[in-house]
Amino acid sequence: MKTELTGIRKTFGETDALKGIDLEIGEGEFVAIVGPSGCGKTTLLRLIAGFETPSAGEIRMGGRTVAGAGIAVPPEKRDLGMVFQSFALWPHMTVSEQVAFPLRHHRFIDPALKHDATGRVRQMLSMVGLAQYGSRMPSELSGGQKQRVAITRALAPNPSLLLMDEPLSSLDARLRLELRNEIQTIHRQTGTSIVYVTHDQDEALAMADRIVVMNGGRIEQAGPPEEIYSRPETPFVATFIGKANLIPGEWRDGRFHPFGSPEIAWAVPDVAPAFRDTGLCPLRPEQLAFGTGEGIRGTVRNVLYQGREIHYTIDVGQQTVDLVTGLAGRLSAGDPVVLQYRTIPVGSSQAMNEMEYR
Numbered sequence: 001m002k003t004e005l006t007g008i009r010k011t012f013g014e015t016d017a018l019k020g021i022d023l024e025i026g027e028g029e030f031v032a033i034v035g036p037s038g039c040g041k042t043t044l045l046r047l048i049a050g051f052e053t054p055s056a057g058e059i060r061m062g063g064r065t066v067a068g069a070g071i072a073v074p075p076e077k078r079d080l081g082m083v084f085q086s087f088a089l090w091p092h093m094t095v096s097e098q099v100a101f102p103l104r105h106h107r108f109i110d111p112a113l114k115h116d117a118t119g120r121v122r123q124m125l126s127m128v129g130l131a132q133y134g135s136r137m138p139s140e141l142s143g144g145q146k147q148r149v150a151i152t153r154a155l156a157p158n159p160s161l162l163l164m165d166e167p168l169s170s171l172d173a174r175l176r177l178e179l180r181n182e183i184q185t186i187h188r189q190t191g192t193s194i195v196y197v198t199h200d201q202d203e204a205l206a207m208a209d210r211i212v213v214m215n216g217g218r219i220e221q222a223g224p225p226e227e228i229y230s231r232p233e234t235p236f237v238a239t240f241i242g243k244a245n246l247i248p249g250e251w252r253d254g255r256f257h258p259f260g261s262p263e264i265a266w267a268v269p270d271v272a273p274a275f276r277d278t279g280l281c282p283l284r285p286e287q288l289a290f291g292t293g294e295g296i297r298g299t300v301r302n303v304l305y306q307g308r309e310i311h312y313t314i315d316v317g318q319q320t321v322d323l324v325t326g327l328a329g330r331l332s333a334g335d336p337v338v339l340q341y342r343t344i345p346v347g348s349s350q351a352m353n354e355m356e357y358r
């Protein structure tokens with residue numbers, strides 16, 4: 001089912017929470033919505049769900065208008081499932097009863113699923129590795145298991161669209177990684193469209209087909225993870241998704257002169273106009289390397305050993321620059337260095353393999 005949002009605005013009193021959102025979520029697509037606190041992510045999700053009505057604009061699902069133009073279809077008639085940050089399980093029901101509940105009580109369920117609710121519950125629980133837990137109460141489950149039940153419950157009625165609002169943020173780091181994999185597997189198996197709100201950019205990069213970066217009630221950039229990472233369109237996107245150095249300098253004849261130095265000219269391809277027009281060059285930490293000869297002179301401020309790589313912070317005049325290298329030729333705080341631009345595709349495996357002291 002395709003979901004289309006056109007010209008969506010939402011005002012709460014004096015607050016313009018959403019200032020004109022145009023977004024299409026394709027059938028089976030996994031869209032991650034990211035952005036800083038207060039940018040409107042949850043409001044957008046609640047509008048798609050039907051808990052709020054837009055102040056202007058229209059939402060269409062499967063070609064049918066569900067919000068706007070005087071229409072407000074309630075959440076239970078929108079063919080969608082929802083999973084929130086808090087597990088929101090009913091304390092008095094067993095795991096099986098939680099998953100069976102929407103199958104038995106929602107009005108718009110495929111009759112085949114309703115007819116064999118017990119079989120559907122069993123199938124869904126085994127998909128998330130909880131086949132043996134059907135008779136447990138929520139209080140007898142770990143956080144990860146509770147969230148698996150919440151996801152299973154949302155998916156049991158086979159909704160066309162699954163809305164997830166920070167579903168993993170209350171879990172510890174290891175469980176988050178595990179459930180990330182599981183959500184991706186479920187997405188592949190069910191083909192349900194997913195809109196996934198997170199403030200965790202790694203989660204968005206790892207899981208989504210498309211990332212929508214929001215800022216101040218607007219979409220700042222939307223695209224596949226690789227595009228958002230390797231070709232950010234604005235300084236906000238460059239620094240919000242992954243680390244980026246915004247190096248000041250001058251663009252002349254398609255080349256960048258960092259810190260205005262005429263003798264250093266970097267041929268950095270594919271930099272968006274928002275940077276060129278303001279004399280900036282966005283460079284990921286892996287796009288810089290230590291070298292000899294011409295380059296930016298700086299001093300190592302901080303060294304962070306990370307197992308497979310080393311993260312350096314370098315003082316360059318009043319600015320600090322982040323750089324990541326392989327393990328060879330480890331430097332120490334206070335060492336003088338020369339920084340050079342590395343002409344490798346951003347974020348590529350080649351970039352990671354070739355990170356060596358030059």
Ligand SMILES: Nc1ncnc2c1ncn2[C@@H]1O[C@H](COP(=O)(O)OP(=O)(O)OP(=O)(O)O)[C@@H](O)[C@H]1O
Pocket residue numbers: 012013015016017035036037038039040041042043044199
């Ligand atoms: N019911 C409401 N009444 C008044 N203002 C609201 C309401 N809901 C949201 N807002 C305001 O709308 C803006 C967007 O809020 P929203 O919760 O959508 O942001 P968010 O991006 O989800 O933030 P977070 O990451 O902190 O959850 C904020 O300024 C918020 O204070």
